[in-house]
Amino acid sequence: MDEKDRSGEPSVRELADRIGRGDPAAEEALVRRYGRPLEFMLRQKVREASLAADLAQDALLILIERLRGPGLDDPDKLVAFLHQTASNLARGEARTYYRRNTHPDQGALDLAAVNEPLLEDQVAREQLDAIIRQLLEELGQARDRELLKRFYLGGDSKEQLCADFQISPAHFDRIHFRARLGSPADRGVAPGAAASGSGVGVLKPELDAIESELAMARPGSGLRVRPSTGAIELDADTVLLSYLLLDDRILLWVTSTDGTRLEQLARPEELGADIAALKDWLRHPRWATGRIDARAAVLGEALLGPIAAELAGKSRVLVQADDVLHSVPFALLHLPAQPPGRPMIDTHTVQMLVPGSRREVPPGRSAPALVLMADPGWTDDQGATVMLPEHSLLAGLLRDEGLIALPGSRIEAEAIAARAAAHMPVRLRTGPEASREFIVGGGLSDFRIIHLATHGLVDLRYPMLSSLLLASEHAAGPAFLRPSEIADLRLHAELVVLSGCETGHGRILPGSGALSLARPFLAAGADQVLASLWKIDDGRTARFMDRFYQHLLDDGLSPAEALARTQRWTRHQADTTHPYYWAGFILLQGQ
Template sequence: MAVIYRNLDRLSEAVPLFEKAYRLFQEVSGEKHPVTLTSLNNLAMTYRNVGRLSEALPLLEKAYRLSKEGLGKKHPLTLSNLNNLALIYQDVGRLSEVLPLFEKAYRLKKEVFGEKHPQLLGSLNNLAYTYLEQGNINKAIKYFEKFVEVVENLRSGDLSAENRQVLFEQFVPNYFKLSSLYIDQYRSLDAFRLAEMSKSRTLLESLATKLAAQKSGLTTTEQQQLQDYDARLASLNNRIAETLENNQLEEKIKLENETNQLVSRLNQFHQELMAKYPKYAQLSEVQIISAKEGAKSLPKDAVLISYIVNKNHVLAFTLQTDGTLTTHNLGVILELEKDLETYRHLASSFNRAPLRPVRVEEPSPQEKITALSLKLGKHLLEPLADLIKGKPRWIISPSGPLAQLPFEMLRFEGEKQPVVVSHQISYVQSLSVLALLQQRDKVYKQLGSRGSLLAMGAPLYEGTGTSNPSTVDFNIARQIVRRGGDYARAFGHLRLTWQNLPGALTELEQLEKLFKETQPRIYKQAEATETKLQSLNQQGILAQYRYFVFSTHGYLSPQVPELSSIVLGQVNNPPGIDGYVTAGEWPGYDLKSDLMVLSACETGLGELKGGEGVMGLPYALYVAGNKNTILTLWSISDKVTVEFITAFFAKLKAGVGQVEALTATKREFMKKGEPYSNPVYWAAFVLYGV
């Protein structure tokens, strides 16, 4: 109970319980028993947390002394007490004693656990930051590098993709810190490589695995076996979720054991494929691309602009096609996250509803957006101006909240027009992802004839408006998803309703006319269902088309990001079909598409995970096999979307490249006059990919 109070930050209630627990453990088990020593450590560290340092210090000294006497100097509990003793010395200013204790803890842990055990991470972190505070940069870098080495070793183990994401998220701030130290030491190549290592790692692994299966000569049976493993694991996860809901503990344990055995067999099969097919082994291994190699992936007229963000601290890199790399510590940008959220809110509000009247002296929403465009441009682009202004094409690799910013709308100081007027802009999660997508492009060009367009939209929805789920509803849905991914039951608790989209029907009719001679597949209204999509996938039809368009509602769930989805038909669905094709379900589909256009609302958003980026629909579609994706960063009016998407595809059909076609469409809208010229109507569309 004391631990729970502590975890809830109810420390005043935790302290007396820890005191009582320690006293009773002493009476029952003796002062050197491990459980008593653990209780003593808990009490001392809670005193530290509430600022009672003079009481915490003697208790931690006692804990370390007794654990050495009773358990030995290399026992894990002794090492934990040693580390905590160093922390309290740091708090009370006994700095000359801190480093020797941290060094001793690290040395003993290496002897007990080995050079790359995760138990070393805490000690490495403490040593790195302590040396940094004392101004010994070289020593700090040394321990940060060892920290990264241990994390990389840990990530290479037999972990699920979800576990790798969760694991990496807690450690990625130290990658950022080391990269910033490299910049300060003029080690540009090292700084860039580490920045690449901190971006979209699980996506890279998923892309590499998919590419390996496609290019290494696996038999149809072997490829099917890999898919069967994934399907069986998904089924087991759903069954585990049901046992949790029904309190079937024994059944849960049984299913978890079965899951672990299946994961073990999958890993064994993976090892067999690597031994049998050297190319599979080569392609399965993720390569973090260097600046020199990555420069070869850039178009001749392009510059890569890569950012990494930790809280509001931003680092930037530029890479030219000749391999010239520059690094920039942009420092802490005050209110960055707040400004980005305000930016998106203003843009989406402008589209959604009539704005309240403003006082004469109050700036209009458009004026506020312009001011933010200048402010963000000053911080994010101006320091790079000499390196990027002369390049007609920018490939931007954003990070953290910057992934939800349309750089097209930003402005340089003194310029009246946004940068999209003179620059073509596309996005990619990292340079390493760009290189892998180019390999995917080469594979797809060898596929032979593919259909032109498959579109699905204007589904039949059952409601006349969107419901407003309660906090309780979201909490229940979150628990269901986190326990195993039973999305249908989770959506059932949310009870969402959606308006029909007459504009989507018009959009599909326009696309049907545009691609008439190439016989597109268009599924609308009663055919725009999840059941139909699943059937097309099972028949292998989805893998036969270059372009996809989904003209539907999009559901963004900040509370439960796994439920972010394309919303298909909600009427007359069979049991087990909810009509939501979620980010968690898309990787189960098989695509070989050059472009996916999601003209639904806010499909470019999702959960921001440290070290991964946006973990929503963009990530999921890449894993499914898509190459490029056009997404929306905020809600766009039905009518404007029809005109924008139709104009874009007309250029694409005429042979214009995707980035060029998207840029040209935006510039056309800028010249159309109100309301189309307003950036909130065209800047929401962004392209991720090659």
């Protein structure tokens, strides 16, 4: 009897065996099953639909020829072989493109595939299939199981499934989220756990993790994915807000020690436009605060209004954003219950969660010490020899000699060092000592607090070419610390402060968040990162940072409370009342 999977379709082992025996129907079944998901995945790598289609066909042909010939050592790994073949083809295409256009060095080539670090970690598809099937079997209705099997395993689109099952998109969403929420016992804190202050885990974590993987491989599915929240320690003063943006509404999971509940919010038609306008007005203090306050009130009503009563009883807010909400300065939003013009930061601390970003780092020394690096020194703007894509941000700055020194950052670091000396050992590195070599050589590993005051160069077109600007110990020109190098560090820091422009800003991927310069520090093991969403005046930033460390070290406050106190203080100073000076600082926590 032919081996079948639970959906009645041939197993990958059977397909491999039949193709090896020259069965053209099996070849067609292989292409039909994996062609579209493979093309979706490749579109995230190469960005051109026609090229993705070509590479998908090439990868399938390579696999079929392999099966016709020597075959695979383990036919059950057919999908992993196909995924790796397609990834190699995409990587080779990227290398060819950059050689043809810019003749970059090997370092630039390795960063050419913008999303490669995210996609290389993708679990083999057959492993995902097994976990999905196990979870789907727990669903009570046979129709729901069949629908979700076709969605996850068969690659069918939401639109096609709605037509086949004669249901509306809203009905599809209800089935999908019912599966994700699981049994009633899964939807909150286990009995007794809330009272003890234990963490609240995500509902159906295996399925959440799978969705996060498939979000990148299947951007056309019509569903945006809420990443896993992981285990979070909550107390009676804390509330966790987890957002998921759908086409017609916003889903908001509100989690506290009382449990978890799902709130469905109306999605304003102009939500994206409102957020974009607010961001534009916040990038310079010339814009009138009345206009900003009005837009912050509109967004506050949409995102926080229905839960205003619950927020009134809490002092600490954790936000897990989704899609465009990653670029919203939540501290600025107005709560409907508060007086007009009063932002949430006046009454709450606000912290952004980056689920799935933090990995465990082997135990090591974490001395109660602070390291500061500022005003990296170089003598020749053209001393950097790395070749880059012509239209990348860094290539343009080097070409136009747009990299300027930051003497103000040295003043900032020296003032912080003087304040911190009364509390802990301090190591200050400026000029040539603020070097890339020091960092990649493990120089930051043993510090509890890391402060980097330098240029943050954020490239939205080529996120993996974003950089922190540093000195070089071996050349006259500047050196660049890229996200992949940062993520490879082994940090034991409780806090990293990135006192540079737009270090919390980056291109947003559905289901993954912003590809910012802050994020790889979390991946490297840091507990929290203080970053900024836009460029802020150097002098005011130095004053902001000095006040932050006063609250952090002199007053002994947590980073979140120190940030909130500093934002409130800055907002009430005559020359920095405009949100441009204080609302852009955000505190990110990894998990």
